[in-house]
Amino acid sequence: MKVVIVGGGKVGEALCIDLANSCDVVLIDKNQAVVENIFDQCDIQAVLGNGTDVNVQTEAGVKDADIFLAVSESDELNLVACIIAKKLGARHTMARVRNPQYSESVDFIKRSLEITTILNPEEEAAKTISRNLKFPTALNVESFAGGKLNIVELELEKESVINGLSLTEVGKNLGSPLLVCIIEREGKVFIPSGSCCLMAGDKIHVLGDNEALAKFYSMLGKSKKPISSAIMIGGGRVAYYLIKRLLQRKVDIKIIETDLERAKFLASSFPEITVINADGTDQDVLEEEGIGNYEACIALTGIDEENVILSVFAKHRGVNKSIAKVSRTSMLKILGHFGIDSIITPKSIVSDQIIRFVRSIIAADNSPVEKLYRLAGRRVEAMQFLAGDDLKILDTKLKDLKTKENTLIASIQRGRDLILPNGESKILPKDHVIVVTTQENIISLDDILV
Incomplete structure (x- = not known):
């Protein structure tokens, strides 16, 4: 998979580092110091020059690019660079566009300029803040299944009523489907089993629908009332x-x-x-x-x-x-x-969005990534996949699957039904599947298998 990136700023640098191990990356930037700094961190190719220069794009091999990402500081440069890249033969293009005036015409711009997608870092940051304000006592909130499911990060206090309880006991006391899918403890991160006991100071990431999370908050004696x-x-x-x-x-x-x-x-x-x-x-x-x-x-x-x-x-x-x-x-x-x-951190938010975009294109015919968040200091990935028709993982009981270490199938959405799966559950075509893992470079659902 060949990816050409225009702009080696904060976002461009993060993308080069993220994609260098799984893609053939070429960076275009006119600042030699910027290019050398990224060279020191990862194995990529680079072309010095302006991203809107046809000759520069030609030298970078844009005509053979599967994905062209324009993430410079200039909206106009990004849009023009994408137009040129498309004309040269790039399959998919993405532009970072920040100006609010453009944001109100995104669909028109995409159709008119044949840009695959447009991403606004500031608007994505605002969405993240807005989600966090819905759960005042949470450290972070990530949304899945069209907002029907959320992963909420909480830190357990010394007096918490669930300290010392196993996750199985917490589930029984709650009486609603809820899943503790990540625990951060003493600098380490792991995917817990049902026998794992919670401790004061743990940072836990809890997956559930709004009703289950409300009950969980009530159990902890915390308010779920949104900020007013x-x-x-x-x-x-x-x-x-x-x-x-x-x-x-x-x-x-x-x-x-x-x-x-x-x-x-x-x-x-x-x-x-x-x-x-x-x-x-x-x-x-x-x-x-x-x-x-x-x-x-x-x-x-x-x-x-x-x-x-x-x-x-x-x-x-x-x-x-x-x-x-x-x-x-x-x-x-x-x-x-x-x-x-x-x-x-807007840079991290937009970087995760672009990585999701890249992975969804790689696995477009199999199980594209619909959502991607990096949690627990970016040491864990929570992804939502759309299950395709030709996967090894299909129609097999989860208890019979051999999955990679520290990997959890956290939820299955089938039509309007939300399922927190057990060992008897199966993944079927068209399911929306949430996977939580410490493994890297999970592109397709089948990649979680050993």
Whole structure:
């Protein structure tokens, strides 16, 4: 599978590293230092030049590309690069497009320019934040089966009623179909069995429908009531997309934006919200605006350190849910000790979306990947597959399948039915199957077999 990537920035770098082991990757970037930095991390080819230059694309072998990914910082460059790539013969094209003006015409642009798909990192980040606000006490929330199933990440407190219980006992006490599919304990990650006992300090990832998760929250003595008020610091693109989503849920929103023109734009675009033109990193301003009266604080400035400090400050002022946008993944390992509820990394979100796109094309005729999330510090993958007609895994009881270590078939959606499978369950054609695994490069459902 040949993949050509235009743009070696944060997203492009992540894609090169992710795809280098499974695909023939060629990077196009005009900055030699950027290319050399990526060369040091993974085995790829590179062409120096502008991604919209026909000669540069020709040199990169775009005519033979299965997938062409344009992820530079310029929307227009990405769109033009995809048009040229398609004309040269690339089978599938994807453009990263961030401008809200384009987002409202995505379908028209895709049809008119023959671009396979368009991805907006800021809008995807807003979707992730919006999901997290539905489960205030969760660290992260990932959605499957059209939103009917969610994987919710929680940290078990010392006084939790389920400490010391086995997963089988938890299931019996709950009385609803629910699955603990990942446990993070003392720096290690594993897929647990039913006999595994939970411990204080465990980070657990729980899969269930809304009813089962509500019962689980009730068992833990936690509220599942969605956030009804939020204060945002920073009014950039993520904030713009997030405001649109939260207003649909009638969330009371206040946003603090330091740039006067941007503040005016947000106020005119969303007359239902309160917009304050001030420095949201100033603690006196936050106190004046009543930060402690809001259920959620979402720090969306362009500076990672400011977002971290703002989120910690919000927790100290009694805010129930704090969310920080962090662009540098190198910071993530140390942030678990800061008490921030959720950390959103747009680069990782969009990288996962593009990897899903690539894998779905590789396995298009067999079992395409419909959803892909990387969990537990990106050490675990949770994927939703559409089962094709020609798979070894079909029509065999799960207890008779020899699957790879640390791999779990977590759910099967068959028509409108959601199934948390047992050993007697079988996978049939057209099923939507959720797999959770620590294994890498799972492209097709059959790849989970030994």
